[in-house]
Amino acid sequence: MKDVLLLNPPCHFSRGRPRTLERTGPNLGLLYLAAYVHRHSRAFRVRYLDCAPERLSLPEVGRRVQALEPFAVGISVASFNLQGAVELAEHIRRTRPDTFIFAGGPHLTLDPGFVERNPGLFDHAITGEAERTFLDSLERLLSGERLPALRAGEPVMDLDSLPFPDRSLTRRSAYQTGDMLLLSRGCHFPCYFCSASALRSPIRHRSVGNLLAEIEALLPVYQGRFLFSDDTFTRDRDLVLEFCREMKKRRLGIRWQCGSRVDMLDDELLAEMRAAGCEQVGMGVESASERLRRDVVKKGRFTNEDIRRVVRTCHRLGIRAGAYFILGHHTETPEELRATREMILGYGFYGVSVQLLLPYPGTGLFEIARDQGIINEDIIDRYAHGETGEGYGAYPIFTPPEMNVESLIREMHAIQRRFYLRPRMAWRFLHRDYRFPRELLLDARQFLSLVHSGGSVGRPYTYRKRGVRSPAGRTASSSRETGRARTRW
Numbered sequence: 001m002k003d004v005l006l007l008n009p010p011c012h013f014s015r016g017r018p019r020t021l022e023r024t025g026p027n028l029g030l031l032y033l034a035a036y037v038h039r040h041s042r043a044f045r046v047r048y049l050d051c052a053p054e055r056l057s058l059p060e061v062g063r064r065v066q067a068l069e070p071f072a073v074g075i076s077v078a079s080f081n082l083q084g085a086v087e088l089a090e091h092i093r094r095t096r097p098d099t100f101i102f103a104g105g106p107h108l109t110l111d112p113g114f115v116e117r118n119p120g121l122f123d124h125a126i127t128g129e130a131e132r133t134f135l136d137s138l139e140r141l142l143s144g145e146r147l148p149a150l151r152a153g154e155p156v157m158d159l160d161s162l163p164f165p166d167r168s169l170t171r172r173s174a175y176q177t178g179d180m181l182l183l184s185r186g187c188h189f190p191c192y193f194c195s196a197s198a199l200r201s202p203i204r205h206r207s208v209g210n211l212l213a214e215i216e217a218l219l220p221v222y223q224g225r226f227l228f229s230d231d232t233f234t235r236d237r238d239l240v241l242e243f244c245r246e247m248k249k250r251r252l253g254i255r256w257q258c259g260s261r262v263d264m265l266d267d268e269l270l271a272e273m274r275a276a277g278c279e280q281v282g283m284g285v286e287s288a289s290e291r292l293r294r295d296v297v298k299k300g301r302f303t304n305e306d307i308r309r310v311v312r313t314c315h316r317l318g319i320r321a322g323a324y325f326i327l328g329h330h331t332e333t334p335e336e337l338r339a340t341r342e343m344i345l346g347y348g349f350y351g352v353s354v355q356l357l358l359p360y361p362g363t364g365l366f367e368i369a370r371d372q373g374i375i376n377e378d379i380i381d382r383y384a385h386g387e388t389g390e391g392y393g394a395y396p397i398f399t400p401p402e403m404n405v406e407s408l409i410r411e412m413h414a415i416q417r418r419f420y421l422r423p424r425m426a427w428r429f430l431h432r433d434y435r436f437p438r439e440l441l442l443d444a445r446q447f448l449s450l451v452h453s454g455g456s457v458g459r460p461y462t463y464r465k466r467g468v469r470s471p472a473g474r475t476a477s478s479s480r481e482t483g484r485a486r487t488r489w
């Protein structure tokens with residue numbers, strides 16, 4: 001049997017040590033790849049190394065590669081861990097030059113040109129969903145075939161035919177409580193900052209029976225807490241209703257969270273979700289300005305009154321209603337920014353995540369930033385090689401002409417402080433996490449980070465200004481240290 005080593009890079013390595021934003025859970029994409037290879041081939045034994053949660057330094061990963069002498073390694077590459085992925089590949093090239101390096105993941109899917117622009121970094125990259133294609137490429141390599149630098153992955157249409165992600169390759173205690181699940185793949189909403197719709201198509205979902213089989217298999221291990229990672233969990237209302245009714249029937253007693261949209265939640269659906277164990281829903285609100293949401297973000301036509309209604313319903317039902325906001329939208333005015341601050345503080349959200357805009361390849365925002373001369377591939381490549389600063393915080397931040405990064409960061413921190421540093425928040429988090437010591441510890445650390453730097457409990461950015469500016473002077477790079485994102489408030 002040939003060993004194949006799948007690597008999940010941290011955002012970057014700082015003096016060899018892995019730095020990341022969060023340790024929510026393992027990389028589900030890599031665990032899907034592993035499960036697929038194990039089910040369909042006896043020629044390969046796949047292993048998985050998650051650098052940040054396992055605190056693996058760059059030399060340590062190198063040593064493990066040396067010791068295992070794998071037939072191939074596979075690196076998962078997202079824009080947020082592009083630096084870490086490059087560092088890993090370069091380290092392996094230096095220490096064990098004959099290692100065959102596969103690569104894939106969202107960044108390469110959205111920016112396949114990265115492979116050509118960085119020749120020799122990876123031996124073979126696969127874009128898009130890769131279960132079937134990864135195994136096919138491994139088999140071709142084994143039979144001595146020469147593989148091209150880049151290949152398009154062929155998505156699996158029937159998601160029920162996929163094996164469940166191979167979680168046996170991970171060490172459960174390296175992650176937060178609970179586990180991630182996917183009901184569907186794909187997204188057709190065109191939000192201008194998000195790459196989801198460019199990432200995968202068409203939209204597919206698993207059957208409720210298949211999902212429940214996975215949940216039942218996980219129940220003994222995962223303390224009955226789950227997080228759905230679907231881009232919009234409630235996109236198919238009937239499917240979710242079926243799931244909820246089946247959950248109630250089987251009395252599984254699990255508690256779960258999901259992400260959705262204001263315009264894809266109604267009273268009946270929320271009530272069914274609650275009865276089926278839903279304890280938290282996150283909604284992308286993005287701004288209090290209906291103009292921005294409709295015309296710039298392309299978020300849809302829900303009104304601020306709709307937001308109030310959904311939050312009230314959640315509150316009545318006992319579901320924690322969280323919301324995601326972004327400051328500094330394209331064409332945003334100071335008045336609109338103020339309105340967002342008021343909404344965050346006044347609408348009764350259980351928790352909020354406040355972020356700035358990062359133009360990812362494959363998004364409408366990237367086009368806007370490129371048209372304005374704010375960003376280009378050169379910046380992506382320089383960021384990837386650490387030339388704009390160390391870490392994910394060195395990724396360029398987009399701001400509208402009349403705002404600057406420093407004032408937006410100040411505003412973000414001020415809002416987060418005012419939101420989270422309220423006595424009722426301490427009670428909320430204690431009440432939510434008192435049975436989970438690891439979560440309580442994280443809450444405490446995040447609370448301190450909030451007091452200390454303004455980083456939020458949900459998204460503790462810790463920016464250090466670096467003064468790197470784009471030619472247009474409208475983006476700046478900064479360093480952002482540990483923090484977590486979208487799942488918690």
Ligand code: B12
Pocket residue numbers: 011020021022024025026027028029030032033073074075076077078079080102103104105106107110125126128129130131134180182186193194195196197199229230231355360361484485486487
């Ligand atoms: C769940 C999720 C999270 C979870 C956990 C992620 C984790 N543990 O890996 C949480 C909530 C923590 C999270 C956080 C963040 N996330 Co996130 N997240 C997702 C989400 C919704 C689902 C990921 C998933 O499971 N997909 C399903 C699997 C099957 O697909 P996949 O991972 O793409 O893997 C397939 C292929 O890519 C390929 N593949 C992947 N790796 C490899 C490797 C090789 C060798 C090969 C051949 C193929 C291959 O094959 C896989 C199987 O088909 C995606 C959106 C999405 N729809 O994918 C965003 C997404 C990946 N996240 C994104 C971002 C930006 C973030 C944050 C930076 C957000 C923030 N501002 O804080 C943080 C950073 C987290 C960190 N690690 O530091 C972006 C990345 C964009 C980009 N250009 O890279 C995405 C695409 C969302 C978006 N729409 O823009 N995230």
